[in-house]
Amino acid sequence: MTTTRRRSTGSPAGVARKEVILRAAAKVFAENGFSVATVRDVADAADMLSGSLYYYFDSKEAIVEEVLIEYLDRQIRAYERALDQAEGPVDRVERFVAEALRGIVTHREHLTILQNDWQYVGPMPGILERQRHIEQIWLRTIQDGMDSGALRADFDSRMVYRTIMGAVQAVIRWYDPRGRVSIDDIIDIQTSILLDGVRRSS
Numbered sequence: 001m002t003t004t005r006r007r008s009t010g011s012p013a014g015v016a017r018k019e020v021i022l023r024a025a026a027k028v029f030a031e032n033g034f035s036v037a038t039v040r041d042v043a044d045a046a047d048m049l050s051g052s053l054y055y056y057f058d059s060k061e062a063i064v065e066e067v068l069i070e071y072l073d074r075q076i077r078a079y080e081r082a083l084d085q086a087e088g089p090v091d092r093v094e095r096f097v098a099e100a101l102r103g104i105v106t107h108r109e110h111l112t113i114l115q116n117d118w119q120y121v122g123p124m125p126g127i128l129e130r131q132r133h134i135e136q137i138w139l140r141t142i143q144d145g146m147d148s149g150a151l152r153a154d155f156d157s158r159m160v161y162r163t164i165m166g167a168v169q170a171v172i173r174w175y176d177p178r179g180r181v182s183i184d185d186i187i188d189i190q191t192s193i194l195l196d197g198v199r200r201s202s
Contacts, residue, residue, distance in 0.1 A: 017056070021056060026109040068126075089150045090150050104168070
């Protein structure tokens with residue numbers, strides 16, 4: 001599947017308008033579902049005419065791809081910062097879990113789209129490339145921990161990654177940011193549960 005994204009004019013007004021479209025699209029696709037939502041829905045949410053929206057994007061597919069690419073690029077940068085700042089392999093994985101959970105809070109709509117409409121958005125080249133990049137960052141980090149002896153080596157690194165990400169991404173189904181439990185509390189609890197299972201006993 002190939003999508004084409006038009007360039008904005010590059011002017012401050014054009015860049016700002018495009019950001020308005022992307023924010024509106026994230027909300028519309030998350031609430032209505034990508035397959036059901038229309039370009040008109042996005043245009044209405046952005047308070048503009050449908051025809052004007054096509055100045056920035058060629059299609060609904062191009063819009064959702066850029067929405068998700070921005071989110072995935074932020075996550076990649078967060079993981080790369082964690083790699084630079086961490087002290088040792090276990091600390092790296094702990095920081096990765098924290099960044100993944102914070103991403104859910106900050107970009108709840110984006111993760112909702114990825115989870116609910118994966119069959120539509122998953123094959124898009126920009127999204128597929130970045131998802132693979134994220135997976136490789138995690139797998140290298142987990143494997144480094146196993147090779148160093150800090151993490152148990154009797155597990156498959158890919159299975160560990162999928163187990164952790166499955167638990168982390170499930171949080172979006174029940175976490176209420178207005179509730180009494182903060183995301184920092186959840187980070188502490190999930191990191192302890194997940195890491196204690198794979199950390200090698202001393």
